[in-house]
Each structure stands twice: as C-alpha cells, then as structure tokens.
Amino acid sequence: MKQLYLSLVLLVVTSCIPLRIAPTIKEDKVMVARKFKKSLPNTNAFIFEDPKDADEFYNYINTKYELGHQNVEGNVPVIIDNKEFFLSFYETEIPTKTLNLVPILVDASLDSKGNDPMFEDAHVSRIGNWYLALTVSDTAMNDCLSPSYKDRDSIVKYLRDLRKEYLNTQNYLEALFKK
Numbered sequence: 001m002k003q004l005y006l007s008l009v010l011l012v013v014t015s016c017i018p019l020r021i022a023p024t025i026k027e028d029k030v031m032v033a034r035k036f037k038k039s040l041p042n043t044n045a046f047i048f049e050d051p052k053d054a055d056e057f058y059n060y061i062n063t064k065y066e067l068g069h070q071n072v073e074g075n076v077p078v079i080i081d082n083k084e085f086f087l088s089f090y091e092t093e094i095p096t097k098t099l100n101l102v103p104i105l106v107d108a109s110l111d112s113k114g115n116d117p118m119f120e121d122a123h124v125s126r127i128g129n130w131y132l133a134l135t136v137s138d139t140a141m142n143d144c145l146s147p148s149y150k151d152r153d154s155i156v157k158y159l160r161d162l163r164k165e166y167l168n169t170q171n172y173l174e175a176l177f178k179k
Helices: 002-013 056-064 101-112 152-168 173-177
Strands: 016-020 029-032 044-049 076-080 083-100 124-137
C-alpha cells in the first residue's frame, strides 16, 4: 500500500498538467473561424497548420499573385473556374500551455526556507502552434466557404491545391512559374 501511495505521489510530482492543448489538424479543416479562435472573423475559413516561419505565407501570396506588397492579407483577387473571388488570410497562434509541478514544488520549498524562487519562469511552459485561416468571398462579399454556397467544392479544392503548393514550395518564384 505504501508503494502505491509513493508511486502516486511521484507521478503527481513529476508530471505537468495541461492547461490548454492546441488543436491538431491533420491536413485542413473548413469551419467557422471564430469557433477556432475568438479573434478571427465570424465567417467560414479553410484552416491548416503552418509549419513554416512567420510571414512565409505572406511572401508566398505576394509572389504568387504579383501583388508588390499591396493588399496581400486581404481581398486578394483569385480566379477559380473562370470566376473572380477574393482571398483573405489570417496567421494565428494557439499555444499549448502546461503547468509544471516540479518547479512549483521546488520554489515553494525554497520560499518556505526564506530563499528566493529559482524556477519562477518554468512554472508554466508554452509551445506555440501556428495556423493559417483562409477566407474566400465573391464580388457580392458572400461567404464562399459556407456549406450552402454553390461553388464551395471547387473553392475548397482550389484552397487544398494552394496549401499543398505552399507547403511544398521553398522558392516562391516557383509558384509564379506554375501559373
């Protein structure tokens, strides 16, 4: 019985408690962006994890559509099935947060002896996961990723191809040549 209590105490002391876990998206997901993260707009979005560095997607879109750093993040005109649509994107982070019990216990022990805490910065750890949320609207500013939109399937296919091209392209001038 003592061994069971000792092992439970050891398990609790050496563990970390997850406070928030970032979602895992295998490839992509179409959903209301605000449900994914509150700071995003209340429209449907094509969401996927971005393993690349910050501003890589910005550079990719800027190069692919030859925008000259003008209106790159919002209302980029794209042609899908000979119709004009407007692409906007949002780069967002959702961190995974964990509460680390060992540093808290060590600092509490040091504090009770009158010493300053040593591991104050290690009480909570954060690992950031970055995501891209792409929204598409038509000339009437309708949500083109809405389940009721008639061309939704072709738009989602276009966005999947765009995601694959972005993730597989190292030199964004290659995307320009693929036009």
